[in-house]
Amino acid sequence: MLPPLVESGPFRSRRFVRELTSHGLSGSMGRVASSADNAAMESFFALLQKNVLDQRRWRTCHELRLAIVTWIERTYHLRRRQRALGKLTPIEFETINHAAHAA
DSSP: OOOTTSOOSTTOOHHHHHHHHHTTOOOOOOOTTSTTOTHHHHHHHHHHIIIIITTSOOSSHHHHHHHHHHHIIIIIHHHSOBGGGTSBOHHHHHHHHHHHHHO
16 A cells, blocks of 8 residues: 555556655655646756756766766856845855955
């Protein structure tokens, strides 16, 4: 029997649900156009696909993992505007705060 939080529907194969269950995970319960919509994650993974995964063939999982982490830390997090920082990128935020502290 499936855990009560796992959504079983047309977007979930039985095999996928079994994998979730075997790892103690539960699936998303969000609905389209709700605040829990996964549009942000779809956007993130589209950028990851374009900027890392599709750039070349990766010889090892370790090499790919390093490329993904490097892209996230050096590009995605540094250039993406963040609501918590007043819609500034981390670089802009640091520059402004560094100048304010130096004055």
